[in-house]
Amino acid sequence: MMSRTESRIAKTTMTEIDFKSFPTTRYQGSKRKILPWLHEHTKNLEFNTVLDAFGGSGSVSYLFKKMGKSVTYNDKLKFNSIIGKAIIENQNVTFLKEDLENLKEWIKSNDYNDFIEKTFKGIYYLPKENKWLDGINNGIINMNHYRGKTLEYKKSMTYYALFQACLIKRPYNLFHRNNLSMRTADVERNFGNKVTWEKSFKMYFEKFILEANKLVFDSQTPCFSLNKSVFDLDNVDYDLVYLDPPYLNKKETNETTNYLKCYHFLEGLANYNKWEKLIDFNSANLRFKNIDKGNHFRRENVTETFEELIKKFQNSTIVLSYKSGGNPSIDTLVRIMKKYKKNVYTRSIPYVYALKRPGTDIKKSREVLIFGI
Numbered sequence: 161m162m163s164r165t166e167s168r169i170a171k172t173t174m175t176e177i178d179f180k181s182f183p184t185t186r187y188q189g190s191k192r193k194i195l196p197w198l199h200e201h202t203k204n205l206e207f208n209t210v211l212d213a214f215g216g217s218g219s220v221s222y223l224f225k226k227m228g229k230s231v232t233y234n235d236k237l238k239f240n241s242i243i244g245k246a247i248i249e250n251q252n253v254t255f256l257k258e259d260l261e262n263l264k265e266w267i268k269s270n271d272y273n274d275f276i277e278k279t280f281k282g283i284y285y286l287p288k289e290n291k292w293l294d295g296i297n298n299g300i301i302n303m304n305h306y307r308g309k310t311l312e313y314k315k316s317m318t319y320y321a322l323f324q325a326c327l328i329k330r331p332y333n334l335f336h337r338n339n340l341s342m343r344t345a346d347v348e349r350n351f352g353n354k355v356t357w358e359k360s361f362k363m364y365f366e367k368f369i370l371e372a373n374k375l376v377f378d379s380q381t382p383c384f385s386l387n388k389s390v391f392d393l394d395n396v397d398y399d400l401v402y403l404d405p406p407y408l409n410k411k412e413t414n415e416t417t418n419y420l421k422c423y424h425f426l427e428g429l430a431n432y433n434k435w436e437k438l439i440d441f442n443s444a445n446l447r448f449k450n451i452d453k454g455n456h457f458r459r460e461n462v463t464e465t466f467e468e469l470i471k472k473f474q475n476s477t478i479v480l481s482y483k484s485g486g487n488p489s490i491d492t493l494v495r496i497m498k499k500y501k502k503n504v505y506t507r508s509i510p511y512v513y514a515l516k517r518p519g520t521d522i523k524k525s526r527e528v529l530i531f532g533i
């Protein structure tokens with residue numbers, strides 16, 4: 161155990177952050193690339209406990225963890241919260257070489273479930289890849305060499321590597337369409353990366369397990385990962401709340417606002433044993449049933465939703481990530497923030513996401529932070 165002084169020194173040193181060592185992520189809306197800017201604007205705020213309410217890939221939580229804060233990661237999707245377990249809450253469990261060997265045994269053991277192979281033929285991956293996915297899920301379910309939190313973190317690291325491998329092998333890194341043919345069609349391509357898609361799951365899995373191992377560190381401060389809708393969180397007692405909600409553009413042409421639509425396959429992997437019951441078998445890409453149910457970020461009431469959020473966390477310092485061209489407008493959000501907070505200001509930089517929307521004006525596109533202190 162570190163003494164208090166040592167711990168303070170460690171935290172100070174952690175403010176010189178090596179961003180190159182952060183998780184590589186292909187998650188839509190990830191703030192990975194602008195973390196240094198986010199760090200610049202949060203490092204002088206006074207806070208110790210922080211809620212990353214819409215955690216996604218975990219990259220912002222990881223920044224706060226590196227800053228020595230007591231971080232609570234949260235995301236409504238279970239697969240994301242597992243990533244939060246692996247790299248935020250977990251402070252010291254890594255995946256050993258022998259775990260990899262054991263995993264191969266666990267894959268073979270017990271009644272073999274071939275759910276993905278049977279169900280997702282021709283939709284996202286090749287038949288032998290679907291078989292591999294069933295295998296690894298059987299392996300995770302049969303993991304039994306550990307107990308308690310150690311088991312939970314080992315499993316979450318396995319999932320971390322599995323999810324990253326699934327993403328990297330998908331066109332656009334998404335599951336919103338059944339477009340396996342983009343990979344298999346014999347055509348000249350001026351998009352995507354055929355070479356990346358065709359590399360094996362096994363290779364990617366082992367690569368991302370190593371990445372996960374490198375990400376685990378003990379920040380000497382408790383961190384947590386939750387799996388709730390932000391509107392259902394009971395505890396609002398955080399010094400700082402970081403909000404990075406799904407983004408609606410003014411025309412609402414972005415079909416990817418609903419994260420469950422984009423990543424239902426990973427959510428299925430995280431719920432492997434009950435996946436079959438969750439699927440809408442009438443949909444072409446076998447997404448989940450009731451996909452829009454419980455999605456608060458819809459055009460009809462999005463301004464009220466933002467007000468509900470800001471009101472909920474009015475006793476904390478609020479940092480809201482946003483971008484230009486959104487619904488509601490930045491002016492509306494500033495007006496709402498001023499109703500609940502005394503000191504309100506914004507900061508912005510030019511920024512365009514990798515998956516830019518048709519019609520995005522690259523020159524005018526800006527990433528914005530709205531502060532309510």
Ligand SMILES: C[S@@+](CC[C@H](N)C(=O)[O-])C[C@H]1O[C@@H](n2cnc3c(N)ncnc32)[C@H](O)[C@@H]1O
Binds near residue numbers: 188218237390405406
């Ligand atoms: C813009 S992304 C966050 C990106 C994240 N900051 C990062 O750097 O990766 C928004 C996230 O909010 C989650 N989400 C959507 N509605 C939610 C809700 N009601 N409560 C909690 N999380 C929600 C989505 O699953 C998605 O991961």
